[in-house]
Amino acid sequence: MLLGFVMGRSESNRGEGEGKGQGKHGETEKQAPARYYGQVEGVEGQTLWMGGKAFQVSSYLVPYLAPGMVVEVEGGKIRVLYPTIWAYYQGPGNPVGLGQGPVRVWLTEGGVLWRALPGNTSEAVLVARYLKGTWQAVPRGFSLPQPPMKGWWLLVLEGSTAKLERWLQAGD
Numbered sequence: 001m002l003l004g005f006v007m008g009r010s011e012s013n014r015g016e017g018e019g020k021g022q023g024k025h026g027e028t029e030k031q032a033p034a035r036y037y038g039q040v041e042g043v044e045g046q047t048l049w050m051g052g053k054a055f056q057v058s059s060y061l062v063p064y065l066a067p068g069m070v071v072e073v074e075g076g077k078i079r080v081l082y083p084t085i086w087a088y089y090q091g092p093g094n095p096v097g098l099g100q101g102p103v104r105v106w107l108t109e110g111g112v113l114w115r116a117l118p119g120n121t122s123e124a125v126l127v128a129r130y131l132k133g134t135w136q137a138v139p140r141g142f143s144l145p146q147p148p149m150k151g152w153w154l155l156v157l158e159g160s161t162a163k164l165e166r167w168l169q170a171g172d
Contacts, residue, residue, distance in 0.1 A: 032074075033074050033075035033076075034074070035072060035073070035074040036050070036051070036053075036055070036072070036073045036074070037070070037071070037072050037073075037081070038050035038051040038070070038071065039051075039067075039068060039069070039070055039071075040065050040066065040067055040068065040069045040070075040071055041067060042067060043062055043063060043065050045062075045063075046058060046059075046062055048062060048065065048071070048073065048078065050071065050073075055073050055076075056076060057073060057076050057077065057078050058076050058077065059077060059078050059169065060152070060168035060169050061078065061080070061127070061152060061168065061169065062078065064088040064127045065078075065080070066088075066106045066114075066115045066117075067115075068115060069082060069083070069086075069106075070082035083106075083108045083109075083114055083137075085108055085109040085129075085136050085137050086106055086107065086108055086114065086136075086137050087106070087107045087111075087126065087127060087128040087129070087135075087136065087137035087138050087139075088104070088105070088106055088107075088126070088127040088128075089103075089104075089105045089106075089107065089124075089125070089126050089127075089139060090102070090103070090104045090105070090119050090121065090123070090124065090125050091103070091119065091121075091122065091123060091124025091125065091157060092122055092124060093119075095124070095139060095141070095142070095157070095159070095160055096113070096139050098116060101118070101119070102118070102119030102120060102121055102122050103116055103117070103118065103119045104116070104117045104118070104119045105117075107137045107138070107139060108137055109136070109137055110137070111137060111138055111139040111140050112137075123156075124156070124157035124158070125154060125155065125156055125157065125165070126138065126142070126144075126154075126155045126157055126162055127152065127153070127154055127155075127168065128144075128152070128153060128155065129150075129151065129152050129153075130146075130147050130149075130150050130151065130153060131150050131151075132150075141160050142157070142160050142161075142162060143160055143161045143162065144162045145162065145163065145164055147164055147167070149167065151167055151168065151169055152167070152168040152169050153165075153166070153167055153168060154166050154168055
């Protein structure tokens with residue numbers, strides 16, 4: 001596992017004698033945005049901290065990231081590298097076997113608990129990815145509707161029954 005470091009992408013594809021920003025025939029190259037990898041340390045709004053640096057990112061998934069997840073940041077976009085399959089649940093602990101109080105829970109493949117933190121609300125929501133005709137990493141026993149398209153969804157739960165609230169973004 002990567003341990004909280006941030007690394008920029010190298011520019012080793014340049015040929016000898018090429019100036020910065022120039023290709024083989026003197027034309028100007030577009031510089032790709034730097035790519036960083038690291039463990040999530042914290043999130044607030046659209047700011048993600050990893051490797052002691054703050055990154056402004058544009059993704060509806062940012063509020064649902066957990067400390068310890070490994071991500072790639074490039075040009076203000078994120079991609080979660082570990083865990084590769086995950087879901088987020090917030091609400092009463094009972095539906096996920098964690099008692100009465102409010103919790104925030106991240107699950108991995110098969111709905112297995114990966115990380116749990118105390119919650120601050122009793123509103124129950126689930127953020128999960130629908131891919132290849134199935135919901136990924138959701139807790140067992142939840143009744144989830146079939147969405148109109150693949151990708152990440154925010155679902156509102158009443159007990160173990162969910163309704164689609166909104167589509168968040170496409171998912172691979």
